[in-house]
Amino acid sequence: MFKIFLIEDDSTLFNEIRDRLEQWSYDVYGVTDFGQVLQEFTAIKPDLVIIDIQLPKFDGFHWCRMIRSHSNVPIIFLSSRDHPTDMVMSMQLGADDFIQKPFHFDVLIAKIQATLRRVYNYNTETLDIKSWCGATIEYAKNVVSNENGTIELTKNEMFILKILIERKNNIVSRSDLIKSLWDDERFVSDNTLTVNVNRLRKSLEKIGLGQFIETKVGQGYMAKEED
Missing domain, CATH: 1.10.10.10 (Winged helix-like DNA-binding domain superfamily/Winged helix DNA-binding domain)
Structure with missing residues (x-):
């Protein structure tokens, strides 16, 4: 079972995404303290991170940068911000993909599956x-x-x-x-x-x-x- 760390402060959206992903047999973790995201990431050791840009205390770019300094875990941004520079910034910081809200869940699951398949199958085959x-x-x-x-x-x-x-x-x-x-x-x-x-x-x-x-x-x- 793949572990997904969902860094999202909207509790309604978090619960909706978690429930849908759990139906696909993913193990989903949320943030308990938005000032300690890196520490929680380290403790969870997820297989994939999904992160919003607008978060309490520090934005998603900050946490993407911090996570990238410690790990090459795949990262997908999920954000309502639609300026092209947001997508470019996320990619420059090492994100694997960017999904704009509102989104269709089929798109989210397709991108998650493609990312996990590419990263983990690729690692075992090469x-x-x-x-x-x-x-x-x-x-x-x-x-x-x-x-x-x-x-x-x-x-x-x-x-x-x-x-x-x-x-x-x-x-x-x-x-x-x-x-x-x-x-x-x-x-x-x-x-x-x-x-x-x-x-x-x-x-x-x-x-x-x-x-x-x-x-x-x-x-x-x-x-x-x-x-």
Whole structure:
């Protein structure tokens, strides 16, 4: 049974989501003290976090940043705020997805299932180590290292890199990446993929590999590697 930590201060909405998720056999935990969210997260050790932006004491961005400093657990934002910068900010902080309120529950459960399947099935199936552009890529650890250092990627970043490397020197369309990451592109903002790829490239820049992920305007992305 997967454990979900639902960080939502609207008790009516929390109870509704919890009841629906429990029908799908998820174990749902809420927050008892909104000033101690990180401590509660650490104690629960959830498999997935769902978090609102507007919360008491500190907003969801703060807690996403704090959780990301300790864990690569998948995070989904669930918020009534609809400004594009909110979605971009959540992705830049390491969130895996963003759902705007009001939402249809079928969309929420589809995104939860896709995220859990991608993260946990992916972890058990990709225990190998790859070499790319002189770097060692450890899929199971979400780590890329070379002579310039070592970086740890989020699960989305590593998943994108894995897909691009598997088809290196060939263009992977945006549609193919979206379908691989989120199963159903109807539920995904096109900007979500852009933010995730930009975040991957920025991470790779730390060890001198950012230029090897190319954007092909109007087509998609390509991981280059010289023969």
